[in-house]
Amino acid sequence: MNKLSIRNTAMDAWAIFMIAINLAIRPNQTVGGLPVKVVVFASSKGGVGKTTLAFNAAIHASKTAAVQMADRDPQRSLLELCRRRHGTPELKADNPQMLDGVETVASAIDVLEQSGYARDFLIVDTPGSFMDIVSEAVAVADVVVLPIRPSPFDLLAMTAVLDIVRALGKEDRMLFVLNMVDARSDLTADALKAIRPLSPNQPVQIANRTDYARAPITARAGIEINRDAAAEIGVLWDAITRIAKRVGKNDGKKVYGKSRGSAAGRARRARSPRG
Ligand SMILES: Nc1ncnc2c1ncn2[C@@H]1O[C@H](COP(=O)(O)OP(=O)(O)OP(=O)(O)O)[C@@H](O)[C@H]1O
């Protein structure tokens, strides 16, 4: 059995054993014992840059924090990319670290936190369809990153994911990322105008750069081959951590009239958001 088995029974000894063996994680890497911060990349449209931005953000974050990643997209692009990175000796593959066999984000968090194997951040990639998977991840997110391309079609297509974020009362944690931005296009200004009123957090822009698409050929991230990419992903990560810190202050308090409770509890609420 090579499959990480993470179940709702958080102290499942077998699951913890398999986590330790499969991933060779060093225990207790969370900063000051704080709970892991969960950053979910989500959209209701394919090809907007969720995987690319999650991967680049994770590699950027790993310079200053201990990072784990989970791939909830059945296509498993991020998982495959991380496997290839892991098999590339000159790349330091231990951080960020990819979790294998995650069945739900909530159960993975519970197992990692209660076993002491959680790191500072868990970065989660999700599919552009299968909204039940997206919903489960958003339910346990400290920060929800919503990449969209500056086009009318993308703006129309984000309704489904916005409905999920709103149903779960997470509007204050969502961060729009205008991705693949062409500075010369007037569509950028139009898109900014449309998304600014939807979130209290200032949107971040990421340029259209071939290096984001080129870097994975050698199991690298765009930020590892392009300085401008590194700078803008740095800005994105700063925006993410600002939200995460603010959310952290609310830990243990009521958030939108509900206690955050355990990850599994949050996931149960995701299945019946108003329940
Ligand atoms: N800022 C960018 N500049 C140039 N190309 C980009 C950028 N962001 C992503 N891409 C490219 O766009 C394509 C789609 O990106 P990606 O796979 O990350 O999207 P996705 O939202 O994860 O898609 P899916 O919903 O299919 O999982 C890829 O070829 C990727 O390399």
Ligand SMILES: [Mg+2]
């Ligand atoms: Mg993807």
